[in-house]
Amino acid sequence: MADGDDPGCSRRDLIASAAATTLSATLIAAIGPAEAATLVPENGAPTPTSAETAYPPRPIPARDLPVPTTISPELAAYVAMPYPADWDTIPTDAAGWRAKRDASVTQIAPLLPGLKERLGIRVERDVIAGVPVFVSTPKEIAPRNANRVFVHLHGGAYVLYPGEVGAGEGMLMAAYGRCTVISVDYRMPPDHPFPAALDDAVAVWRALVAAHDPKRMAIFGASAGGGLTLATLLRLKAEGLPLPAAIAPGTPWADLTGAGDSSAANAYVDNVLVSEKSWLPDAARLYAAGRALDDPLISPLFGDFNGFPPAILTSGTRDLLLSNTVRTHRKLRRAGIEAVLQVFEAQSHAQYLMPFVPETEDAFAEITAFLDRHLAV
Amino acid sequence: MADGDDPGCSRRDLIASAAATTLSATLIAAIGPAEAATLVPENGAPTPTSAETAYPPRPIPARDLPVPTTISPELAAYVAMPYPADWDTIPTDAAGWRAKRDASVTQIAPLLPGLKERLGIRVERDVIAGVPVFVSTPKEIAPRNANRVFVHLHGGAYVLYPGEVGAGEGMLMAAYGRCTVISVDYRMPPDHPFPAALDDAVAVWRALVAAHDPKRMAIFGASAGGGLTLATLLRLKAEGLPLPAAIAPGTPWADLTGAGDSSAANAYVDNVLVSEKSWLPDAARLYAAGRALDDPLISPLFGDFNGFPPAILTSGTRDLLLSNTVRTHRKLRRAGIEAVLQVFEAQSHAQYLMPFVPETEDAFAEITAFLDRHLAV
Numbered sequence: 001m002a003d004g005d006d007p008g009c010s011r012r013d014l015i016a017s018a019a020a021t022t023l024s025a026t027l028i029a030a031i032g033p034a035e036a037a038t039l040v041p042e043n044g045a046p047t048p049t050s051a052e053t054a055y056p057p058r059p060i061p062a063r064d065l066p067v068p069t070t071i072s073p074e075l076a077a078y079v080a081m082p083y084p085a086d087w088d089t090i091p092t093d094a095a096g097w098r099a100k101r102d103a104s105v106t107q108i109a110p111l112l113p114g115l116k117e118r119l120g121i122r123v124e125r126d127v128i129a130g131v132p133v134f135v136s137t138p139k140e141i142a143p144r145n146a147n148r149v150f151v152h153l154h155g156g157a158y159v160l161y162p163g164e165v166g167a168g169e170g171m172l173m174a175a176y177g178r179c180t181v182i183s184v185d186y187r188m189p190p191d192h193p194f195p196a197a198l199d200d201a202v203a204v205w206r207a208l209v210a211a212h213d214p215k216r217m218a219i220f221g222a223s224a225g226g227g228l229t230l231a232t233l234l235r236l237k238a239e240g241l242p243l244p245a246a247i248a249p250g251t252p253w254a255d256l257t258g259a260g261d262s263s264a265a266n267a268y269v270d271n272v273l274v275s276e277k278s279w280l281p282d283a284a285r286l287y288a289a290g291r292a293l294d295d296p297l298i299s300p301l302f303g304d305f306n307g308f309p310p311a312i313l314t315s316g317t318r319d320l321l322l323s324n325t326v327r328t329h330r331k332l333r334r335a336g337i338e339a340v341l342q343v344f345e346a347q348s349h350a351q352y353l354m355p356f357v358p359e360t361e362d363a364f365a366e367i368t369a370f371l372d373r374h375l376a377v
Numbered sequence: 378m379a380d381g382d383d384p385g386c387s388r389r390d391l392i393a394s395a396a397a398t399t400l401s402a403t404l405i406a407a408i409g410p411a412e413a414a415t416l417v418p419e420n421g422a423p424t425p426t427s428a429e430t431a432y433p434p435r436p437i438p439a440r441d442l443p444v445p446t447t448i449s450p451e452l453a454a455y456v457a458m459p460y461p462a463d464w465d466t467i468p469t470d471a472a473g474w475r476a477k478r479d480a481s482v483t484q485i486a487p488l489l490p491g492l493k494e495r496l497g498i499r500v501e502r503d504v505i506a507g508v509p510v511f512v513s514t515p516k517e518i519a520p521r522n523a524n525r526v527f528v529h530l531h532g533g534a535y536v537l538y539p540g541e542v543g544a545g546e547g548m549l550m551a552a553y554g555r556c557t558v559i560s561v562d563y564r565m566p567p568d569h570p571f572p573a574a575l576d577d578a579v580a581v582w583r584a585l586v587a588a589h590d591p592k593r594m595a596i597f598g599a600s601a602g603g604g605l606t607l608a609t610l611l612r613l614k615a616e617g618l619p620l621p622a623a624i625a626p627g628t629p630w631a632d633l634t635g636a637g638d639s640s641a642a643n644a645y646v647d648n649v650l651v652s653e654k655s656w657l658p659d660a661a662r663l664y665a666a667g668r669a670l671d672d673p674l675i676s677p678l679f680g681d682f683n684g685f686p687p688a689i690l691t692s693g694t695r696d697l698l699l700s701n702t703v704r705t706h707r708k709l710r711r712a713g714i715e716a717v718l719q720v721f722e723a724q725s726h727a728q729y730l731m732p733f734v735p736e737t738e739d740a741f742a743e744i745t746a747f748l749d750r751h752l753a754v
Contacts, residue, residue, distance in 0.1 A: 057444070058646075059441040060441070064436055064437070065641050067432040261722055317638055317639050317699050322720075323722055326721065341722060342707075343699075343718060345703055
């Protein structure tokens with residue numbers, strides 16, 4: 001029955017019709033607290049494909065969100081943090097983006113010595129295939145990791161954290177996984193937009209697989225680093241290069257178009273990215289430099305995941321990119337890939353990387369065990 | 378350094394101190410868009426354990442939440458539904474709860490014939506150990522399922538869906554999994570509060586394992602049925618009864634105290650349960666009938682999951698009980714249990730059970746494959 005076919009038809013009749021034909025309220029029966037009438041669409045006809053135009057948005061009232069009691073005190077301190085002061089300050093020109101990038105270095109660099117000391121790792125700068133890298137090495141490498149190579153692609157929306165400050169997640173992996181990590185200091189906009197970062201990641205990989213067994217290699221990274229991990233795999237496939245044995249894209253920025261329900265549902269709930277009214281959409285356009293944002297090499301969620309290696313994905317319930325993560329998970333699964341999802345209570349975007357938090361150790365225990373299971377010794 | 382120890386100490390000093398000692402901004406370095414200052418707690422001292430009293434809540438502004446473009450049209454129709462008309466109508470006495478229960482039957486029962494026909498299953502009433510059950514049988518049972526038994530515990534907050542209307546999820550499983558499903562029509566409050574439902578689930582299980590190999594058996598159910606699945610396992614362990622080979626608790630109501638971040642973060646985002654201002658907390662108290670809500674047999678999230686069989690958990694990004702689900706997942710994993718998490722884009726509480734939706738078939742494909750992998754043939 002098409003919309004408006006029978007204007008005299010009551011809502012109850014429409015519901016009964018829908019239930020008897022294309023829809024039913026079983027599930028309502030199984031779980032819902034609702035009366036059936038409110039959960040069965042009024043119209044049994046095929047629904048439009050463009051949800052945005054077909055349905056009005058739901059008004060969500062203002063409310064107070066407490067720091068929950070269901071997390072560690074260490075994590076609670078991060079969950080309680082205010083929004084970043086500059087979250088909605090959007091650079092308007094290349095100089096503005098460079099200043100933002102440089103500020104990310106100035107702010108983080110002084111913290112690195114203490115972090116490295118506490119993690120018990122050393123970090124050395126090197127160059128592979130002309131690309132600068134930072135190699136994190138723990139005090140003791142686990143025997144099983146002696147011949148393994150873990151490649152790290154850092155986050156920061158493709159605009160932040162050049163140099164050693166980008167290697168933070170690599171340092172955590174080196175320490176928690178007792179392995180050697182190579183963090184790629186890829187080029188970034190405004191001076192080097194897409195495909196520079198991808199070119200650098202692929203160049204490093206190409207050089208590494210010439211000397212190492214890819215069955216003993218993994219690629220990982222959070223946020224833009226997770227998206228870049230997936231995009232790198234698409235390029236490796238296209239170029240016929242060997243793939244890693246496993247990947248760990250954390251809360252991957254896999255869809256730069258801004259689609260994904262949590263971008264709206266977790267707006268102002270996430271205290272790291274905050275909302276799409278931030279500078280993030282502008283960073284996406286800066287990176288794409290005129291290319292379509294849904295180009296699979298920019299937004300790998302639109303790519304073909306067939307043949308990908310096993311993957312472990314990590315997100316949090318407050319993450320603005322939770323939808324990027326679960327959509328990537330579902331797409332991997334539909335492609336028949338072994339893909340594990342873990343979601344941490346109350347964490348905003350990539351807060352599973354906060355060092356010296358019990359939940360972080362939990363997350364890395366899962367990630368390192370997963371990679372260990374899939375990499376050859 | 379304790380709060381207020383050095384009132385002359387600048388915020389920047391405190392941050393530097395924190396970074397050098399107990400906290401660091403690696404993560405910030407790795408991913409965050411924020412300046413370090415906003416992400417590093419001001420105080421390096423141990424944080425309080427009671428987050429609610431230690432931190433002010435975050436004010437979340439009102440906003441509009443569109444139906445996303447990232448789901449099937451069939452699911453979009455459910456995501457677009459308004460809140461249940463009676464979501465915040467709270468019964469005030471036993472007669473009110475009975476009326477609510479009876480209304481759930483009146484509303485759903487007429488829809489069952491069409492559902493069964495379209496799913497191609499038949500449903501028969503039986504009695505096991507004195508407990509009424511509904512047995513769903515597909516037209517064709519998969520050969521691998523010939524000797525397997527799938528036990529279903531329905532949802533409805535322990536107050537809704539008595540009789541055949543409670544067997545809806547069992548019908549879906551029978552159809553999608555091509556297996557025989559036994560749905561337990563357990564007793565419910567107000568006439569039969571805790572532990573009646575649990576007693577009935579255990580009684581049916583005890584009778585079934587006397588005649589069947591538990592290695593060929595699974596228990597599953599959504600919402601209250603997921604919580605009851607977990608509570609049943611705690612009882613089976615305590616009584617020394619055999620456990621099933623695998624379980625599938627969907628978005629389990631595993632913590633009836635109302636704790637869990639998504640109870641607040643997804644308030645008014647979830648269009649099935651809506652918020653904790655609903656009748657749900659009252660249903661919890663009605664069920665507990667004076668017992669502590671954190672009794673592990675009422676809120677199994679407080680129980681000991683050691684020795685549990687493999688589990689697959691399912692939730693949605695908008696689910697008010699997303700936190701119940703991910704906390705259960707993490708607790709299972711910490712107990713060393715093989716536990717798989719799947720979270721579906723934009724779904725509210727238990728919307729993965731909506732029949733004839735592509736995402737529902739996707740969810741059941743995962744669930745049935747997982748159970749198939751873990752049950753003996």
